[in-house]
Amino acid sequence: MTAVADVSPASPLPDDDKPRSLGSGIGGSDRVFQVSATGVGAVVLVITGAIGLFLGYQLIPTLHNYGLGFFTRAVWNPEQNLLGISGVVVGTIEIAVIALAISFPLALGTAVYISEYAPNWLKGTLVALVDLMAAVPSIIYGLWGLLLISPHALYVARWINSYFGWVPFLKVDTDPRAAAFSAHNYVSSPFIAALIVSMMVIPMACAVMRGVFAQAPIGEREAAYALGSTRWGMIRSVVLPFGRGGIIGGTMLALGRALGETVAVLLIISPEYDLKFKPLEIGGITVASLIANQFNDASSSQLSALLAAGFVLFVMTIAVNTVAAIIVNRSRSGAQTDA
Amino acid sequence: MTTIAPPPTIDLARLEEPEPERDPTGAQLDAVNISAWFGTNKVLDRVSLSMPPGTVSALIGPSGCGKSTFLRILNRMHESVPSAKLAGEVQLNGQDIYAPGQRITETRKRIGMVFQKPNPFPAMSIAENVVAGLKLTGAKVSRSAKEALIEDCLQRGGLWAEVKDRLDRPGGALSGGQQQRLCIARSLAVSPDVLLMDEPCSALDPTSTRRIEETIAMLRDQVTIVIVTHNMQQAARVSQQCAFFLAEQGTPGVIVESGPTRDIFERPRDQRTSDYVNGRFG
Secondary structure: OOOOOOOOOOOOOHHHOOOOOOOOOOOHHHHHHHHHHHHHHHHHHHHHHHHHHHHHHOHHHHHHHHOOHHHHOEEEEOOOOEEEEHHHHHHHHHHHHHHHHHHHHHHHHHHHHHHHHOOHHHHHHHHHHHHHHHHOOHHHHHHHHHHHHHHHHHHHHHHHHHHHOOOHHHOOOOOOOOOOOOHHHOOOOHHHHHHHHHHHHHHHHHHHHHHHHHOOOHHHHHHHHHOOOOHHHHHHHHHHHHOHHHHHHHHHHHHHHHHHOOHHHHHHOOEOOOOOOOOOOOOEOOHHHHHHHHHHHOOHHHHHHHHHHHHHHHHHHHHHHHHHHHHHHHOOOOOOOOO | OOOOOOOOOOOHHHHOOOOOOOOOOOOOEEEEEEEEEEOOEEEEEEEEEEEOOOOEEEEEOOOOOOHHHHHHHHOOOHHHOOOEEEEEEEEEOOEEOOOOOOOHHHHHHHEEEEOOOOOOOOOOEHHHHHOHHHHHOOOOOOHHHHHHHHHHHHHHOOOHHHHOOOOOOEHHHOOHHHHHHHHHHHHHOOOOOEEEEEOOOOOOOHHHHHHHHHHHHHHOOOOEEEEEOOOHHHHHHHOOEEEEEEOOOOOOEEEEEEEEHHHHHHOOOOHHHHHHHOOOOO
16 A cells, blocks of 8 residues: 555655645534634724724824823813823822722632632632622712712721821821811722722632632642641642732733723712822822713813823723733643643 | 463562561551441441551552542541541551541641652742641741751652752652652651552652652651552562452442461462452452
C-alpha cells in the first residue's frame, strides 16, 4: 500500500521532506457553528468599538469649543458655557475607591464563608441571595440609600469626623461636637453615595472570588489538614493564595462597575463640580451622574462635552477591566498543580 | 487453555534478612473494630490491625477494598467527606484519637500523611514548604532552629543533596518524585509519631520510586509507617508487616489476612491471599 512512506535516508527526492498540508478536517455542521460563533463574537467587538468611536468623536467639537482646559478646569456652568471635568473625574474615582474599600472586605468575607464554611444546605440559598443583590434595580438602591441609610449614615460620618478629622480629607468644615450639629453638612456626600454603590458591587466581586476559591485543589487542602492545620490556617495558606488572581480580578471588575454607577449616585449626592477630596462633606459628582443630570438642558456643544466626559469614563472603565482580565488570566487561579 | 502470565517474582532473599536490633521512636498505633460508611454504603467491616513502632505496615488489596479509607481513618481525614461515618477506635499509644476532647488538629499533627499525588504548596518555596506545618499549627520557631529543621527534614526525606542550593525556589518546580520527597520532608517537620502513605509512588517513575523506598527504609526507626500500595513487590520490599484487604462482591472490605510480610508472601494461610499475592487477580 502507498500509505507506508519510504523513510530511507537515500530517498531519490531530497526535497520530498516537506510539511504536508493538512485539510481543516472540520465537517459541515461544525463549520456553520464556527462561523456563526465567530460572527456573534465579532458583533460584540464591533459594538464596543462603535461606542468608543462615537464617544471619542465628540472630543473634536468639545476641544474646539472649550480647549484643553476642558480636562483641567473644575467647573460646570452651562449658563456661562464654562465647562471642565477635572473635579468630576476626581469625584468619580473618589466614590469608586471608597465603594471598593467598603465592599472589598464584605465581598471577600462573604465569598470565604460561602465557599469554605457554609453548610451545603445553606450554600445555594446564600449564593442566590447574593446574586439577588445584583438584580435589585439601581433606582431602588438609590431610594433605599436616600430614605433609609442616609439619615443614619450621617452619624457615622460625624463620628469619623470627630475622631479622625485630623486626617485632612476626613475633615468636615463644621463642629462635630456642637450641641445642635449641622446635619446638612454630612448628608448627600460622596461617602454615603459610595456606601450605596458598595452594596451594588458586592455581588459581582463576591461571585468571582467564590468561583476561584471553590477551585482550590483538594490535594493542597488535604495536605494542609494532614499537617494539623485548622480550617482558617488551610484557607490562609491554600485557598487565599490560590484565589489571589480572583480576588484582585473580582475587585477590579467591581471597580469598573462602581465607576459607572449613575442613578443611585445622582439620587443621593448633591452636585458640586469643584476639585476636592472631602468624602464626608456634602457635595460631589461622578461622570455618569453628571451626564444624567445635565443631559436635558444641554446645548449642542454642551452635549458634545457631556459625551466627551462619557468617553473619559469609557476609557477608564475599559482600562480597569482590561487590567482585571490580565490579572485573572495570569494568576494560577483555576489551574491545578501538575504533578 | 489460556496462558497465565507468570506471577511476578519477589525477591524473597531480601525478606529473609534478619531484623537488626533497633530502638524505634515511633508510636504504637492500633485500629480496633473499625467500620466505615459513605452514606448508607458500608465500606469497611470491623477491621482491626496493630501497627507497632519500628515497623512498616503495608496495606495491600485490589482497588475499592477500603484500604485507603482505612488509612484515612487513622488520622481523621475520613470525616472530611461529608457523608462519611465510622465506628470503632484508633488508639495512638493506647489513647483513642476519636475520644471526645481529642483535638483533631493535634491528632493530625502526630499522625502525618503523604498522598498519592504529590501536593506541595505551589505558592511557597521549597524551604517554606518544609516548615509549612509549623506555620499552619502556629508553632513558633526561631530562625536558626528553622534552618536546621529544614536541612534535617530534607536530609531525612532524601532530598537535601538535590535542592540545597535552591531552597528559595518554588516547590512546584521540582519533578514529581522530588515533590513527593518534599511532601515527606514536610510531614516530618512537625515531628509526627506515625506517617501514613497513600500509594506514594503510584504517580512516579521507577527511579523516583526507588528513592522513596530508600527513604521509607531510613525513616522506619523514627516513625511508625503505614503504607497503602498496589504494587506487591513494593510491599515485599519496604514492609515488615502486611495486611491483605478484600471486599468481595457487594460486601464491605475486611482484612483477610495480616502478619509478617514474609508469611503473607511465602506461606499465606488463605487461598485468596495466595491468589492475590501471586498475581492471579486484582
